Amino acid sequence: MWSILLITALAATPSLETLQALPQIAGEAQTGTLIFSQGDCLAVKVFSQSPYTHVGVVVCDDDASWVYDAMNGPGVRKTALHEYLRSQVPAEVQ
Template sequence: MNSTLIALVIATAPADSATEVIVNSPEDAVCQISAASQTGTLLFSQGDCLAVRAYTNSSYTHVATIVYCNDGTPIVYDSMNGSGVRKMSLSQYLTDQSPDEVQLFHPKRPFSEKEIQCYRDHLESQLGRPYSVKQHITGQRVSGLHCAEYVTDALVEIDWLKVKNAPRVSPASLVEGITTHQVYRTGPVVEIPVMLEPISEPQGRCARMWHDTKECTSRFCQQMSRWVLCR
């Protein structure tokens, strides 16, 4: 395990095994995750970012967290390349992440009211900060935050984790820390299908060729962006 992260809250129950949930649309994924999650639930993406996969030797490339509003609406907080620290609805987050696999991890016990308030306050206080990963290599704090650093800091704020160097925590080492010390229980893996907009069939051979070329180029650029830019 990454030596920079030590669990502070210890539970005695054994670690759970992950189950896979098959959904037919992003809307179904929202329903499944909303029904299973709570404030403090972590969403680990098993995405395409080659840089993170190679550097951490793990399929986990991103992490976000859920906080429920007083009216029961789930809000997702994360720090994303190209966007920085942000919050959005669960529906918008999953649409942005598709196609992807999201692994859920749930707190071993529900957060107390005091913990919920402190957790939310810390997440809100960081909104708007830029995204950065150079501190993961140097171990020195900078003006930006990466995703695992952001979530780890929030858990430290409510005394669920004790961390020696949060900038060095990766999504993979965060998973290892919270499961090894049984702070979190393993939830399901939800595969988020791609959301395609209906497109009218182009008329004529040239129009179809031009349409197919644009579609192929667009998908290639999107995939390259996910591989290289991690977004």
């Protein structure tokens, strides 16, 4: 349920405010939280009929929070949550 609230809260947040919200997001994300982003990939928008072009899933362990996502080229990757959020700031994080 919290994941849905986090996504809803960010859906109305401009990118600049998203950058300022990164510490709060990182502190409140939990395993299973989905992070949607709106990028500029027209092919994904056309074929999925969705404004979202990318999604990552948060997995928390004892030491850190990670985001797993898949990219063209490197395939599935594991990125520290704070690094992933910073990489998504030019896009709209949802």
